[in-house]
Amino acid sequence: MQKVTPFLMFQNNDAEEAMTFYTSLIEDASIKEIARYDEKGPGKPGSVIQAVFTLKGQDFMCIDSHVKHAFDFTPSFSIYLTCDSELEINRLYYTLAEGGQALMPLDNYGFSKCFGWVNDKFGVSWQLTFPH
Template sequence: MEKVTSFLMFQDDNAEEAMNYYTSLIEDSQITSVVRYGSNESGKEGTVMQATFTLKGQEFMCIDSNVKHQFSFTPSFSIFVTCDTEEELDNLYHKLIEGGQALMPLGDYGFSKKFGWINDRFGVSWQLNLPK
């Protein structure tokens, strides 16, 4: 086995927008490769056939699905971020929740100093944690 990578499938042709957004929010993050659909290929020309990006060194793959499925992202799989400061957590939470939905609003739930769980505007689930 070579490696294991988290994979995100976007269905509204917004994989590139999401990658750009995520890598702008988290330091030491970057888009590492993008392969686009060309003309006469199965996906919409110019959308992401396959891409990779890193968030703080963690690699992710993503695509713009050329098939519309009856499912999307689920909060049962989320990106878990351990923050260093309350300011960092608050800043990330407020940016990611724009156009999204709070699953667990920022608060003290007993297992950390501060915690929040959201679905962002793309439907991807994030858990933001400030450890005790």
Template sequence: MSKVTPFLMFQDGTAEEAMNYHTSLIEDSEIKNIVRYGANEAGEEGTVMQAVFSLKEQEFMCIDSNVKHEFSFTPSFSIFVTCDTEEEIDSLYQKLVEGGGALMPIGDYGFSKKYGWLVDRFGISWQLDLPK
């Protein structure tokens, strides 16, 4: 085994938009590779056939699925971010929750200084933590 990588499947053609948005919010993040569907291929031309991006050096793969499924993202799988400052967690939470929704509003739940769990506008679940 050479690698284990989280994989995100988008069903609404927003993989590239989501990658651009997420890499713009988190330092040391980048889109590493995008392969797009071409004319007369299985997916909609120009959408993401397969891509690799990283958030704080953690690599992810993603696609725009050309097959519609009965499922989408679930909060039971989330991206957990350990923040360094209160300003950082507050700013990131506000940006990510916009167009999405809070699962646990940002606050002090006793196990950390500040914590929030949300779903962003793309349906991806995030847990943000500011340790004590």
């Protein structure tokens, strides 16, 4: 085995918008490569066949699925961020929650001084902690 990479499948042609959003929020993040469908399909022209982006050194792959599935993202798999400050966790939590859903509000839950869990506007789940 060479590598383990989280893979996100978007069903509403949101992959590029999501990658751009995530890489704008998190330092040391970038979109590394994007392959797009053309007019030959089978996906919508310009949508993402496959892309790779990185957040703090962790690669993620994603696609715009041209097939509609009966399933989507679930909070049982989430992206876990350890923040450096209360300012950072507040900024990320409220920005990610905008247009999404707060699952656990920012609070001291005993295992972390400050923890929160949200689904973002694309349905991707994020757990954020500032443990100090």
